[in-house]
Amino acid sequence: MYLPYLRGRQYELLALRELAENNLINNKILPIIEPIKPSATLLKTMGMFINKEKDLAVILHPQVGNFNKDISILKKEGWKMNFSEALKSKNIVISHIMNENSNNELNELFSNGVEENELLVINKNKDYLSNYLESFGNKNPLYTLIPEESAFKRKIKVKRVLLEDRFEKEARNADYKDINSRAFSEDHIYFEEDGFMGYSDYSIVGEEYSESGFAPYAVAIHIVYFDTDKSLRIKHFVSNSNKDINDPAGKFGEALQKLAEWKETRNINTYSLEKFMEHYRNGTYPGLGTVKKLAIMHHIELISQYFDGKFDL
């Protein structure tokens, strides 16, 4: 089972929504959203998963962004009503990150009738482990996400899910140019053997969260693919003319050209790669958000294909 962990940025939500909409993910995929603001897109994404009867995990007290503050001052009563309505759906898995306020936050959830064994819980900080053990006792959450470290593995033995950031982030997009390709992950092969029910990562975005973006000098497309031994590698297609922030469309064209040439040589097909190729053929530039969106979709769809047995010999 794969639980891609995404923040609720516009392009991340759209990636999940389109995957669900186009039936590109099977029931081995459970995406997790850590929302960063109460947006219409968040509601629509949840709505799409509910419609398609696919599971989606939504973190209720996110630890990045301004979701908690924004929602407390939000004047749109309609939004709040629709959000809490959506949370009641059987397809929405209510999720919690252990933090210093966990006691209050969890008690609030429990008093609202959420059962321990319906929750997805994320443990990233050792300091809150004892808190976690106290809060849950012998009632195990639906899934507990933990890092690879033994400090966590010793304490949490059942229904655990491996959470690791597999994306090695460079300081600047242009830096990916020298890398070409590198190993990404083998978690999909070994998670069961290592005693996990599933595995989770931050896809091709990475764990680090920053509030504001800025116009990059280079355009980079990050594409995940299977090596012959079924391990995952990641390839970076980067533009050539990276001297300033101008002409992102031209730079996208340069990066896309490389992606198109590479795809010719490999047997790899996803909905999003096909979208990339459409842009290539038509000479169209959809914007940097869409580039990220398609690369995320490609990764998740590929893993779904893997669990479908598409890569078995």
Next chain:
Amino acid sequence: MSNHLLLNRLFTRNIFVDLINENNNSLFETCVERYVENHASMNNKSLISEIYNYLKKEYRNEYYFKNTLFNKLLLGRHSLNTTTALTEIPINKSKVDFVLINGKATAYEIKTDLDTFDRLNNQIEDYYKAFNNVCLVTSESNYPKAKRMFKDTKLGICILTSRNTISTRQEPQEDNSRLEYDVMFKMLRKHEFEDLLFAHFGELPVTNQFNYYTECLEWFTKIDIATAYEYMITQLKKRSLTEKDEYEKVPYELKFMVYFSKFRKSDYCKLNNFLNEEWRE
């Protein structure tokens, strides 16, 4: 000295957006407590004025230079209706401090006593790729060095004197020989270069999105460079201030910051309310 670094951050858009929306900001509070004696019953407008006075007397930083230059040149010699100012525009590998456009355009590089001249030569080189008039604004104590470096060049040299007047020691002379098409073009926004190309050629390049920018630049280079420069200036000049009436009421000390902060009518209103409010302990 390092204590004064707070003052460099105070006169910025982020701090003031915070102040006018939340009515408090810890950086502002620290500055008031540190730089204004007897601040108890003063309103925010007077407090800002007091802090600015401190800059004037003790710590003439970049904001002080920029704001003085701005008030004296744009609001003193010229007017908001005929002149446009730009700031922090990337030119090649540099970012220009201040550009003033009326009939002609002049790029200003500011070197306070707190700055070094390390990058100055490169910066000046870069500005001449985009503007035909360039001027250095510095302090009296830096003047001998500036004179030594630039006395036989076309660079203008102005001094912000100890009496806080601007004294022109060397008039800038027009130099069109170093203008570069691609540097000029890259300062323009999409609608600006489209506007310019359409006016000149009567049409725009027809190509796919990947090649469009390069093609537009290609067309731009077909225009005689003096004409292309005039076109560029005309486009940049259109980036002028909206809400001129509201802007008139902004106090002297904040003119530069507010000019470049893209304030809307409601923001001016909030600013006014904030300025009139009294300091609360």
